[in-house]
Amino acid sequence: MAAAAAALRTPARLGLDGAAAGEQWLRKRQRQRGPPAPVAVPCRWKAAAAAVVRCQRAAGAAIVEKKDASVAAAQERGGDGGAGPGLTVVMKFGGSSVASAERMREVADLVLSFPEERPVVVLSAMGKTTNKLLVAGEKAVSCGAANVSELDELSFIKELHLGTIDQLGLDRSIVCGLLDELEQLLKGIAMMKELTLRTRDYLVSFGECMSTRIFAALLNKIGVKARQYDAFEIGFITTDDFTNADILEATYPAVAKRLHGDWINDPAIPIVTGFLGKGWRSGAITTLGRGGSDLTATTIGKALGLREIQVWKDVDGVLTCDPNIHPKAKPVPYLTFDEAAELAYFGAQVLHPQSMRPAREGDIPVRVKNSYNRRAPGTLITKARDMSESILTSIVLKSNITMLDIVSTRMLGQYGFLAKVFSIFEDLGISVDCVATSEVSISLTLDPSKLWSCELVQQKNVWNSIYSFLILCQ
Numbered sequence: 001m002a003a004a005a006a007a008l009r010t011p012a013r014l015g016l017d018g019a020a021a022g023e024q025w026l027r028k029r030q031r032q033r034g035p036p037a038p039v040a041v042p043c044r045w046k047a048a049a050a051a052v053v054r055c056q057r058a059a060g061a062a063i064v065e066k067k068d069a070s071v072a073a074a075q076e077r078g079g080d081g082g083a084g085p086g087l088t089v090v091m092k093f094g095g096s097s098v099a100s101a102e103r104m105r106e107v108a109d110l111v112l113s114f115p116e117e118r119p120v121v122v123l124s125a126m127g128k129t130t131n132k133l134l135v136a137g138e139k140a141v142s143c144g145a146a147n148v149s150e151l152d153e154l155s156f157i158k159e160l161h162l163g164t165i166d167q168l169g170l171d172r173s174i175v176c177g178l179l180d181e182l183e184q185l186l187k188g189i190a191m192m193k194e195l196t197l198r199t200r201d202y203l204v205s206f207g208e209c210m211s212t213r214i215f216a217a218l219l220n221k222i223g224v225k226a227r228q229y230d231a232f233e234i235g236f237i238t239t240d241d242f243t244n245a246d247i248l249e250a251t252y253p254a255v256a257k258r259l260h261g262d263w264i265n266d267p268a269i270p271i272v273t274g275f276l277g278k279g280w281r282s283g284a285i286t287t288l289g290r291g292g293s294d295l296t297a298t299t300i301g302k303a304l305g306l307r308e309i310q311v312w313k314d315v316d317g318v319l320t321c322d323p324n325i326h327p328k329a330k331p332v333p334y335l336t337f338d339e340a341a342e343l344a345y346f347g348a349q350v351l352h353p354q355s356m357r358p359a360r361e362g363d364i365p366v367r368v369k370n371s372y373n374r375r376a377p378g379t380l381i382t383k384a385r386d387m388s389e390s391i392l393t394s395i396v397l398k399s400n401i402t403m404l405d406i407v408s409t410r411m412l413g414q415y416g417f418l419a420k421v422f423s424i425f426e427d428l429g430i431s432v433d434c435v436a437t438s439e440v441s442i443s444l445t446l447d448p449s450k451l452w453s454c455e456l457v458q459q460k461n462v463w464n465s466i467y468s469f470l471i472l473c474q
């Protein structure tokens with residue numbers, strides 16, 4: 001892998017210094033683009049705006065609504081993902097892909113190596129920035145406001161971002177305001193001696209806000225017009241479940257309207273923050289759960305009805321198992337949305353568990369590729385695939401499972417027993433992963449992220465309801 005990456009970094013291939021690659025790309029783009037077309041169906045957007053209002057009045061309904069207004073609108077627009085003037089693909093780059101100045105250059109080169117595409121770029125925070133921000137927040141709770149400036153993690157984040165900007169020859173002012181704001185926030189946490197989930201989301205948002213600003217500035221410097229967007233400012237509307245928010249249906253028309261409208265009026269590659277949204281009730285910054293930039297990418301793909309969603313990682317696609325467990329894991333060439341969703345849900349860290357949903361709903365292929373080894377074919381995820389040869393697709397390991405065994409002879413020949421058990425979990429809002437039953441027992445595994453994020457395990461009444469049910473069963 002190191003050899004492949006080194007080969008791709010030759011100056012001839014990069015060609016970024018003289019802005020030649022950028023200018024070449026721009027010229028080709030202008031030849032292909034032709035005259036800008038108006039937004040084809042303005043009445044659709046009025047319908048979408050009405051949907052936003054409905055969502056604000058009844059969030060619950062908005063969460064469960066499955067209607068695909070944005071997909072229909074995008075398709076009716078004449079297929080922005082086709083040969084028309086619109087954007088064609090999403091290219092999402094994870095933290096490992098943009099971990100340094102050298103990696104940012106490499107990714108810029110990679111984006112420009114597809115001159116036939118009109119991409120939307122989604123970025124995660126640089127390298128391990130999100131983890132560092134979280135540790136800084138934890139430390140700030142007890143370190144005292146006077147000591148915040150000395151936190152190792154804050155110094156690391158400052159050095160990483162300012163160092164990257166210097167190496168790329170950009171202006172430090174791109175992130176100076178954000179770094180000051182970050183330090184102020186950490187001082188606020190230190191003064192309050194508390195780090196709420198809401199503050200945690202605000203805190204980690206600095207990672208994506210900085211990486212996207214740096215990358216957009218890099219593209220502009222090399223002569224490729226790019227425009228940075230904070231997802232929470234362009235219509236990514238979510239539930240107010242801080243650290244694990246769900247995207248609301250109103251997001252699709254809002255995001256499509258903004259990105260498509262800007263592109264038509266003044267074409268520039270959109271560079272969008274992954275992972276972030278805006279709580280519909282609180283108006284505060286939310287996050288989509290760890291690894292949530294994948295979901296940002298598929299949401300944009302569906303919103304704009306794009307041709308393809310590309311998710312660029314540091315591995316050759318979805319592998320037959322976690323390479324940290326078995327280094328000889330092999331890439332899986334094809335997967336269905338359902339298989340990928342299941343793998344992600346049951347622990348394959350490579351994709352965000354919810355990320356397949358928008359892609360499946362919009363029927364947009366997802367390609368998982370390696371930004372360190374771009375020639376590797378990667379994994380193509382689509383609605384259906386040839387299953388005739390497949391025996392075992394991939395193996396995942398999910399640790400920290402909470403398992404509950406309910407054993408009672410009162411189940412024998414009875415009806416409604418399972419219904420009673422599951423109604424308790426429904427009341428408590430606990431998601432059940434796996435179920436096995438026999439005539440006298442039920443074994444359940446519970447989704448740990450929901451358990452811990454809701455802090456349900458600490459609520460006595462939860463366990464009281466389960467215990468009293470178990471006693472009833474005896």
Ligand SMILES: Nc1ncnc2c1ncn2[C@@H]1O[C@H](COP(=O)(O)OP(=O)(O)O)[C@@H](O)[C@H]1O
Pocket residue numbers: 093094095096097124291312313314315317318319320321322323324347348349350351394
């Ligand atoms: N089945 C799997 N296939 C591929 N990668 C996996 C799998 N299970 C776990 N991983 C891990 O997921 C990592 C890629 O996901 P992630 O770190 O979220 O990437 P990024 O930050 O680039 O989006 C890989 O480096 C690998 O260690």
Ligand SMILES: N[C@@H](CC(=O)OP(=O)(O)O)C(=O)O
Pocket residue numbers: 093094095096124125130131207274275289290291292293294
């Ligand atoms: N930066 C966030 C969001 C994300 O998607 O990251 P990555 O693409 O590097 O997994 C995280 O670390 O969770």
